């Protein structure tokens with residue numbers, strides 16, 4: 001899985017990005033060794049040539065991201081954050097880094113092969129998030145730090161962010177040893193995360209430029225009943 005990763009550099013990816021942004025939205029779907037892809041709805045099974053073509057890509061698929069997805073991820077992230085605040089949670093190098101180190105803590109939502117939303121997480125080992133958590137993956141810990149959740153601008157306010165987050169949390173519950181997830185967000189996004197079951201932990205020590213954040217926590221453990229009821 002990672003053989004190709006070594007040849008990918010942020011510089012090469014940026015060149016591709018600038019040369020042909022359309023490429024971002026036409027990537028192929030591949031399966032991941034970590035998260036078995038699952039589909040919201042089956043492709044149409046009607047026999048017109050146009051419809052037959054649709055069989056080649058799943059209508060809707062959730063899967064772990066790979067370093068090959070980094071450019072699609074970064075394009076969504078760049079639009080979502082840089083244009084708004086001038087700051088991005090993860091640089092392209094950091095996206096590549098986390099998708100190389102802990103792809104099993106990421107999830108992408110693809111519709112007919114196009115990335116419409118994603119979450120990137122990594123491991124963390126302290127009670128609260130600290131500045132170094134922004135760039136560090138601590139393996140084999142019980143806490144997942146959600147670095148970024150973002151939905152393509154054309155797909156926002158349709159419930160996709162909430163669904164993706166819910167799927168991700170369900171998926172994390174099925175990974176043995178994980179107990180909680182932490183994230184930081186600006187105050188105006190707290191209701192979004194509270195609706196998903198996160199609780200506020202107070203102001204975060206993390207700052208990015210002039211931006212200040214609240215820390216939010218979601219407990220994964222202690223849900224044995226839910227786990228028994230699910231397909232974990």
Ligand SMILES: CC(=O)SCCNC(=O)CCNC(=O)[C@H](O)C(C)(C)COP(=O)(O)OP(=O)(O)OC[C@H]1O[C@@H](n2cnc3c(N)ncnc32)[C@H](O)[C@@H]1OP(=O)(O)O
Pocket residue numbers: 080081089146147148149150151152155156157158159160161162163183184185186188189191192
């Ligand atoms: C850890 C982090 O990554 S924090 C940063 C989160 N990501 C971003 O800010 C990137 C840009 N924004 C996005 O990608 C999306 O708007 C997301 C991920 C925040 C939400 O995804 P969506 O698919 O738009 O959300 P969804 O349709 O499921 O839910 C909408 C709810 O989100 C909340 N919400 C979404 N964007 C905003 C916003 N800019 N300001 C305030 N509330 C917002 C509202 O509570 C809204 O609730 P409502 O329907 O009652 O109005």
